[in-house]
Amino acid sequence: MLKFTSRSTQKVAFSLLWTAGIITLLILLLIIGYIIIRGLPGFSWDFLFTPPAGGLAGDGGISSTIVTTLYLVGLTLLILVPVGIGAAIYLVEYAPDNRLTRFIRYGVQTLAGVPSILFGLFGFALFVTVLHFRFSILSGALTLACLLLPVLITATEEALKTVPRSYRAGAMALGATKWQSITHVILPAALPGIATGVILCAGRALGETACLYVTMGGSAAMPDSLLSGGRSLALHVFYLATETNAIDKAMATAAVLIVIIVGLNALTNFISRRFQKRMSGGV
Amino acid sequence: MDPKIKIRGVNFFYHKHQVLKNINMDFPERQITAIIGPSGCGKSTLLRALNRMNDIVSGARLEGAVLLDNENIYSPNLDVVNLRKRVGMVFQQPNPFPKSIFDNVAFGPRMLGTTAQSRLDEVVEKSLRQAALWDEVKDNLHKSGLALSGGQQQRLCIARVLAIEPEVILMDEPCSALDPVSTMRIEELMQELKQNYTIAIVTHNMQQAARASDWTGFLLTGDLVEYGRTGEIFSRPRDKRTEDYITGRFG
Numbered sequence: 001m002l003k004f005t006s007r008s009t010q011k012v013a014f015s016l017l018w019t020a021g022i023i024t025l026l027i028l029l030l031i032i033g034y035i036i037i038r039g040l041p042g043f044s045w046d047f048l049f050t051p052p053a054g055g056l057a058g059d060g061g062i063s064s065t066i067v068t069t070l071y072l073v074g075l076t077l078l079i080l081v082p083v084g085i086g087a088a089i090y091l092v093e094y095a096p097d098n099r100l101t102r103f104i105r106y107g108v109q110t111l112a113g114v115p116s117i118l119f120g121l122f123g124f125a126l127f128v129t130v131l132h133f134r135f136s137i138l139s140g141a142l143t144l145a146c147l148l149l150p151v152l153i154t155a156t157e158e159a160l161k162t163v164p165r166s167y168r169a170g171a172m173a174l175g176a177t178k179w180q181s182i183t184h185v186i187l188p189a190a191l192p193g194i195a196t197g198v199i200l201c202a203g204r205a206l207g208e209t210a211c212l213y214v215t216m217g218g219s220a221a222m223p224d225s226l227l228s229g230g231r232s233l234a235l236h237v238f239y240l241a242t243e244t245n246a247i248d249k250a251m252a253t254a255a256v257l258i259v260i261i262v263g264l265n266a267l268t269n270f271i272s273r274r275f276q277k278r279m280s281g282g283v
Numbered sequence: 284m285d286p287k288i289k290i291r292g293v294n295f296f297y298h299k300h301q302v303l304k305n306i307n308m309d310f311p312e313r314q315i316t317a318i319i320g321p322s323g324c325g326k327s328t329l330l331r332a333l334n335r336m337n338d339i340v341s342g343a344r345l346e347g348a349v350l351l352d353n354e355n356i357y358s359p360n361l362d363v364v365n366l367r368k369r370v371g372m373v374f375q376q377p378n379p380f381p382k383s384i385f386d387n388v389a390f391g392p393r394m395l396g397t398t399a400q401s402r403l404d405e406v407v408e409k410s411l412r413q414a415a416l417w418d419e420v421k422d423n424l425h426k427s428g429l430a431l432s433g434g435q436q437q438r439l440c441i442a443r444v445l446a447i448e449p450e451v452i453l454m455d456e457p458c459s460a461l462d463p464v465s466t467m468r469i470e471e472l473m474q475e476l477k478q479n480y481t482i483a484i485v486t487h488n489m490q491q492a493a494r495a496s497d498w499t500g501f502l503l504t505g506d507l508v509e510y511g512r513t514g515e516i517f518s519r520p521r522d523k524r525t526e527d528y529i530t531g532r533f534g
Contacts, residue, residue, distance in 0.1 A: 164378070171390070173444075174444070
């Protein structure tokens with residue numbers, strides 16, 4: 001008869017966990033590998049530097065969508081970062097624990113779970129229609145900033161909370177004002193964690209489509225101002241895949257996008273690893 | 284000579300719980316005063332009342348007066364930030380910032396507005412020498428403060444306090460996280476520092492109080508049971524409870 005000792009239970013548990021890990025890794029490699037292999041035939045340097053021709057055939061490259069993406073992500077971060085980090089500093093360092101701040105926290109958590117198309121509809125109503133920003137990079141960036149605000153606030157809050165209380169007490173006991181201890185001790189110690197959050201948001205902005213579909217329009221032209229409409233790379237993939245027959249171009253664009261996102265994630269890993277090293281004193 | 288710090292009729296509460304009961308105690312100038320007592324007797328709270336570090340705890344309330352040079356530090360128009368420059372503090376766990384050794388010591392002067400590099404160099408060297416750490420770190424001033432050993436970190440924290448040139452130094456069980464050799468070095472350092480500073484130290488280590496301090500107060504569940512010269516408290520305690528505590532019957 002088969003008897004389960006604690007040792008054999010451990011072995012079974014280990015192999016199950018190991019299998020789960022391998023499956024995750026395989027899925028990831030499969031997706032990235034598939035897109036890159038399918039995308040490679042459509043890829044060339046010309047592809048990067050010529051604008052899309054538009055039309056059903058999906059001819060041309062992706063130069064204007066790269067420019068639009070840079071504008072979009074840059075502008076989003078410009079709006080998002082001061083507001084998000086400011087709100088998180090307020091919530092962690094200043095806000096008293098009362099009904100109002102508990103309500104704000106609850107609101108932030110709820111916003112994080114709202115589907116992005118709802119943010120898109122909100123952005124369409126407010127930025128595109130009421131404020132007359134039309135279908136534009138500006139409307140898209142403002143909408144993305146709203147969508148990502150809870151993400152950045154939560155990430156920054158977590159980073160600030162990992163700063164030991166003893167640093168705060170130490171700074172205060174040395175005659176630093178609250179503001180001085182925030183700017184000179186707490187923020188520098190939390191900076192890598194905050195940077196990780198910002199990069200995470202940049203990655204989300206790169207990949208977002210639904211909320212941009214209804215706020216940025218789909219113009220494939222090179223943007224000449226922030227009030228131009230446009231397509232980000234992810235939106236371009238969506239248009240190519242749904243409105244043209246150029247599936248190879250869609251795959252090539254997706255491959256470019258995935259390379260950028262993998263690069264960003266590597267950067268995040270690098271920063272957080274340096275963070276841990278610094279916190280443990282091995283500079 | 285008039286004591287540097289006088290505690291007069293201090294009651295302290297966390298919400299409804301009374302932690303300190305009608306405390307009257309003196310901290311003579313350029314002497315070391317130890318506060319001893321079992322865990323939870325309120326000794327850290329008493330120490331933190333001297334630089335108003337209890338202010339940040341919600342629900343904390345103090346009645347009575349703490350006089351620094353005969354001025355009540357709890358009077359409403361007192362500048363707390365300025366008070367903490369005059370009354371520095373060393374904590375139980377060494378808590379250097381994740382910055383270089385130099386930047387740790389220069390932190391206080393920089394917050395006070397010192398920017399000239401030559402002046403900062405001077406203060407950092409002087410403070411590290413006073414804290415008996417200079418010879419060990421002078422070639423590595425730009426190494427992280429967190430890379431030092433526990434005992435070195437605590438001396439770094441003492442140097443960091445000395446750099447703001449306080450009048451009083453509060454030490455909250457400064458050796459409880461350290462090994463015996465590091466503890467001995469800190470105690471020697473305290474003897475040097477008392478030439479220039481008034482020192483108040485909380486300790487649960489009675490040998491340390493007996494060795495290192497000039498005055499001792501024994502605190503039990505919020506009451507100051509006995510206060511006097513360290514020699515007398517340890518050789519001829521007047522109160523039975525003090526005698527029981529220092530002879531190790533409880534605590």
